[in-house]
Amino acid sequence: MQKIDLSRSLPHARIAELPNPYFGKVRDCYDLPDGTRLLISSDRISAFDQILAVIPWKGQVLTQLARYWFDATTDIAPNHVIGYPDPNVVHARRVTILPVEIVVRGYLAGTTSTSILTRYKAGARTMYGHSLPEGLRDNQALPQAIITPTSKAFDGGHDEPLTAEDIVASGLMTKTQWDEVSAKAMALFARGQKMSEKQGLILVDTKYEFGTDADGNVLLADEIHTPDSSRYWIAEGYENAFGNGIRPPSFDKDVIRSWVVARCDPYRDQIPAIPLEMIEKTAMVYIGAYERITGQPFRPDAGGASPLDRVRSRLTPFFTA
Ligand SMILES: Nc1ncnc2c1ncn2[C@@H]1O[C@H](COP(=O)(O)OP(=O)(O)OP(=O)(O)O)[C@@H](O)[C@H]1O
Ligand SMILES: [Mg+2]
Incomplete structure (x- = not known):
């Protein structure tokens, strides 16, 4: 890898001449x-x-x-x-932006309260409208990828788990929108997994945001398959880690997170x-x-x-x- 100048960064892009x-x-x-x-x-x-x-x-x-x-x-x-x-x-x-975050998951993984691994370990077998089989282990591939939508909290509130039925019944999306968005999300995820595999990576899960334009067309918006919106594992090392019940190797962008958690309660204390x-x-x-x-x-x-x-x-x- 070339020499990278780590003294240059963009902390913000506040530009007074740009509107709204x-x-x-x-x-x-x-x-x-x-x-x-x-x-x-x-x-x-x-x-x-x-x-x-x-x-x-x-x-x-x-x-x-x-x-x-x-x-x-x-x-x-x-x-x-x-x-x-x-x-x-x-x-x-x-x-x-449609008010639902389209999370697609290929593996039983995650650490947050909305993650399927956390819920599965707490005994849940039905979540987000899907039934998961008994006997799955940490970080195991699911029989097939599933969508685990959450309400998009626009006001800094917390994401709530939803089912496809909830989304349509509560009017967050029309049935037609949901059918289109869910089919596209599954196809995008399949493409992401296939291309990642060629690079020796596993695309574990990701989040998409879709929106509608003035004519009502659905477009993929925001970002796609970035490390901020997705979890990747390194394929080499997955089997071994899975066999030993430990978290598979990934891009360790969470070094800072881990460092913080080891030093304070980040939701209560001042972070050093x-x-x-x-x-x-x-x-x-x-x-x-x-x-x-x-x-x-x-x-x-x-x-x-x-x-x-x-x-x-x-x-x-x-x-x-
Ligand atoms: N094409 C688009 N048109 C309008 N809004 C968009 C479009 N693409 C992305 N966005 C929105 O732009 C914002 C991108 O900024 P960023 O992701 O940093 O915000 P955020 O603080 O994470 O907010 P949020 O929680 O809403 O994602 C998001 O609110 C996202 O939903
Ligand atoms: Mg965002």
């Missing part, structure tokens, strides 16, 4: 007057409902990974992308400053993930005096003020 900002956890977005949206991936890393650190090159890695997967799946699902004015930026068709060493390690993990997933070298864009300066200058054609 929405500053998300990771991306800073602007809705343009022509009905399109700029989504700028910053280098922020979020966990425990807060920003933990700024990881050099993370934003470029995420944008370029999403690009790789958007390009590889246009035959399955039309997506929101219009173009990439900068390696950290997606210029997208603005859609109304993350050491530089940890940040640099995580940057290399993201870059390594890009190279492993795509099979291509990562090409850092070192243009401009700083990443913000570069992004600003590439986005001047969109300025309204």
Whole structure:
């Protein structure tokens, strides 16, 4: 791997000349007057409902990974992308995001309260409208991939598990929308698993966001198969780990999370400053993930005096003020 300059990062992309900002956890977005949206991936890393650190090159890695997967799946699902004015930026068709996160899972895995492994271990065999067989072990492949939708909490509330019936009955989506979205999500996931397998990776689970445009067409929006929206395992090492009942090897982007959890209760205590060493390690993990997933070298864009300066200058054609 080439030498990477870890002194450059994009903590935020607040640009006063762009209109209608929405500053998300990771991306800073602007809705343009022509009905399109700029989504700028910053280098922020979020966990425990807060920003933990700024990881050099993370934003470029995420944008370029999403690009790789958007390009590889246009035959399955039309997506929101219009173009990439900068390696950290997606210029997208603005859609109304459907209020359901489409999580697809191929394995009995996860650690959060909504994960199927947590629920299965607590004794549940029916979840999200699916019945799982008895006798599954930690991190085992499911008989087939399943969709475990959750309500998208737009106000920072917590995600609630849903079934297909709930979604349609409560009017979150029409039956037609659900049928289209669920079929596309399953096909996208199958493609993701197949392509990942060729790279020696297992796409374990992922989350999609779909939206509708002004004509009611359903488009794949947000990001796709990035390490922030997905779990990957390294295929080599899976069988052994599974056999021994331990967590299969993955891109260890959670070093920071683990470091934090070992030191405090992140939901109650003040989180200590993350050491530089940890940040640099995580940057290399993201870059390594890009190279492993795509099979291509990562090409850092070192243009401009700083990443913000570069992004600003590439986005001047969109300025309204
Ligand atoms: N094409 C699109 N049109 C409109 N909104 C979009 C589109 N693609 C993605 N979004 C939204 O843009 C935002 C991206 O920013 P980011 O993911 O950092 O936000 P967030 O803080 O995670 O918010 P959320 O919890 O809503 O995802 C998300 O709210 C996402 O739903
Ligand atoms: Mg998001």
